[in-house]
Amino acid sequence: MSNQRGFLEGFRNAGILPTDSEDVRLQKSLLIFATGLISFASMLWLFIYWQLGPHFSSTIPFVFQLLLVGNLLVYLKTLNFDAFRLIQITLILFMPFVAQWSMGNFISASGISLWALLAPIGAVLFIGPREALAWFFAYLFLNALSGSFDYYLADSLTATQIKVSTHTTVFFFALNFAGVSTIVFLLLRYSAIEKQKAQAHLQEAHQQLQIEQDRSERLLLNILPGSIAERLKSSNQTIADGFADVSVMFVDIVNFTKIAAGLSPQQVFSMLNKIFSSFDELAEYYGLEKIKTIGDAYMVAGGLNDQRSDYSDALVDMALEMRDLLQNDFQVNQMHLEVRIGIGTGPVVAGVVGKKKFIYDLWGDTVNIASRITSEGVPGMVQVDEATHRRLQHRFDFHEPQMIYLKGKGNMVVHRVIGRKSA
Numbered sequence: 001m002s003n004q005r006g007f008l009e010g011f012r013n014a015g016i017l018p019t020d021s022e023d024v025r026l027q028k029s030l031l032i033f034a035t036g037l038i039s040f041a042s043m044l045w046l047f048i049y050w051q052l053g054p055h056f057s058s059t060i061p062f063v064f065q066l067l068l069v070g071n072l073l074v075y076l077k078t079l080n081f082d083a084f085r086l087i088q089i090t091l092i093l094f095m096p097f098v099a100q101w102s103m104g105n106f107i108s109a110s111g112i113s114l115w116a117l118l119a120p121i122g123a124v125l126f127i128g129p130r131e132a133l134a135w136f137f138a139y140l141f142l143n144a145l146s147g148s149f150d151y152y153l154a155d156s157l158t159a160t161q162i163k164v165s166t167h168t169t170v171f172f173f174a175l176n177f178a179g180v181s182t183i184v185f186l187l188l189r190y191s192a193i194e195k196q197k198a199q200a201h202l203q204e205a206h207q208q209l210q211i212e213q214d215r216s217e218r219l220l221l222n223i224l225p226g227s228i229a230e231r232l233k234s235s236n237q238t239i240a241d242g243f244a245d246v247s248v249m250f251v252d253i254v255n256f257t258k259i260a261a262g263l264s265p266q267q268v269f270s271m272l273n274k275i276f277s278s279f280d281e282l283a284e285y286y287g288l289e290k291i292k293t294i295g296d297a298y299m300v301a302g303g304l305n306d307q308r309s310d311y312s313d314a315l316v317d318m319a320l321e322m323r324d325l326l327q328n329d330f331q332v333n334q335m336h337l338e339v340r341i342g343i344g345t346g347p348v349v350a351g352v353v354g355k356k357k358f359i360y361d362l363w364g365d366t367v368n369i370a371s372r373i374t375s376e377g378v379p380g381m382v383q384v385d386e387a388t389h390r391r392l393q394h395r396f397d398f399h400e401p402q403m404i405y406l407k408g409k410g411n412m413v414v415h416r417v418i419g420r421k422s423a
Contacts, residue, residue, distance in 0.1 A: 017079070022198045024081070026191065031085060031126045032072070033190055037183050038092065038118065039068055045179065060102055064095045085126050089135060093119035097142050105150040110172030113146060114180050121184055125191055224360045225289055227305045228352065240351035246303040247312040247345045247388060248367050249319060250374040251279065254338040256296035272296065274332050282321055286314040292359055297374075301362060304350055312391050315343055316417055319382040327380070342374030342414075345387040372406040373414055382417040389415040397421055 016025050046061045068091060075084035096115040103109040120139050123132035220229045231239055253275075260268045276293055283290045283300050287308045291299040300318070302311025319341045326333040346366035352358045369385055377383045389398065397418040406412050 022202075026194050026198070027085075027126045028081060029194065030187060030191055031088060031122070034118070034122055034126075034183070034187055035068055035072055035088060037186060038115075039065055041179050041183060045175070048175065060095070060099045064091065064099075067091050067095075089119050089123055089126065092116065092122060093135065093138060093142070097146060100146060101149070106146065107169060110169050111176050112172075113143065114176050116142065117180060118183060122187070125187060224352070225305050228360055232352065238351070240349060242347065242349050243303060244347050245345065246301055246348045246350075246362070246366065247315045247343060248301045248348065248362060248370040249299070249315050249341065249343045250371050251298040251300075251319075251322060252340045252342075252374050252377075253296040254340060254379045256337070259335060259337070260296075271335060271337075274334075275326070275337070278325060278329075278332050279322060282318050282325075286318045287311075288314055288318060291362060299362075301348075312343075312345060312388060313395060316382065316384070316388075316392060316396060317420075319343065320417065320419060323380060323382065338379040340374050340377035340379055341382045342370050342372070342377050343382065343384040343388050344370030344373060345385065345391065369406070369409065369412075372409065373404075373412075376404050376406060378416070383414045384417060386413055386415070392417075395421055 016028050020028070042061055042064060068088065071084060071087045071091070075081065093116050096113045100106070100109040100113045103112070106113070116139055120132050120136035123135040217229075223229075224232065228239060231237075263271070272293075276298055279298050279300075280290060286302075288300050288302045288311065289304050291301055293299070300315070302308070302315045308314060323339060323341065326337060326339060330336065344366045346364070346369070348362045348364040348366050350360065350362050352360055373383050373385060383402075384392070389401075397420070399416040399418060401413050401415050403411055404414055
């Protein structure tokens with residue numbers, strides 16, 4: 001049984017190339033299937049006719065078989081599907097009429113020309129609906145030609161045609177209709193099943209593609225803000241936006257270089273991954289935009305790309321929670337690390353740099369101030385510049401202002417956050 005299935009599967013897929021489209025694969029498979037059906041049906045028809053009817057010459061059906069099978073073998077050798085398709089449909093169209101003309105008329109041949117209807121039907125399946133019109137008109141023309149012969153030559157043919165009993169004629173009329181109808185049904189059913197399989201494969205491929213697309217989308221959104229990712233996908237233009245008011249925060253791990261020197265690379269990675277992953281969760285919770293990590297430094301901003309309006313408050317709340325997390329949660333902070341945190345507020349330029357391995361980054365004096373406030377900060381303290389302090393002084397408590405020297409900026413007043421004012 002398995003060998004038989006393997007033979008049928010190989011026969012059905014004969015001549016199909018890896019480069020063929022799904023439509024061409026279906027057309028090839030259908031035509032080979034139709035060739036097998038018609039060959040079997042014609043042999044069965046001839047056998048039954050010889051059992052019930054007169055013994056007319058079997059030359060035409062035999063030649064029809066040889067031509068169908070011979071053309072199939074030539075196709076399997078040359079893989080010229082266009083020639084194979086044209087010859088097979090031509091044989092299916094003309095040979096039933098030739099057989100009918102050799103047997104007499106429509107009645108004596110039991111309407112065997114009906115088998116020629118498989119040619120235009122096959123053309124719809126093997127070529128296409130537009131091209132099938134010519135084959136259908138050719139079928140109608142041959143029917144009209146046969147009808148004309150029968151009409152005008154009826155008297156002269158009566159004396160010479162083979163006598164067939166009425167019972168045999170009626171039986172073969174029914175047999176011809178049943179045979180053609182069966183083959184048409186099987187071809188249409190086969191076509192529908194194959195299209196369903198192709199649709200299922202296409203749907204599965206689409207689902208896999210959607211999964212990969214969603215994965216790529218998530219990866220892109222992990223690298224870039226959502227609005228920036230959409231702009232990159234829809235345009236090749238350079239992205240550089242100016243923002244008049246943004247709060248920028250840097251978080252720097254104290255003595256990281258010295259601590260990391262005594263650890264293996266895997267331990268360093270595990271330590272930073274735990275800490276920065278917890279920071280990522282806080283940034284998402286407060287609706288702020290993580291910009292990047294630079295070694296042991298973490299950068300986040302508020303006020304970009306239609307974020308919440310109270311972003312400065314949220315940034316300070318996040319900073320305080322980050323500090324407290326490291327001080328209290330030793331599952332995340334197993335090394336008992338401390339951080340310096342600095343926040344600056346003002347105008348920035350934001351954009352995507354480069355064409356490969358690009359990142360979304362910020363530039364400007366505000367970024368430089370936030371970075372230098374952080375590097376000059378006190379471990380465990382959240383320091384903000386004057387602009388941030390003016391915005392938050394009514395909602396947060398601060399220590400006395402401090403004067404610090406910033407490289408490239410000179411002396412600058414900074415404010416150290418205590419926490420939110422009590423209700």
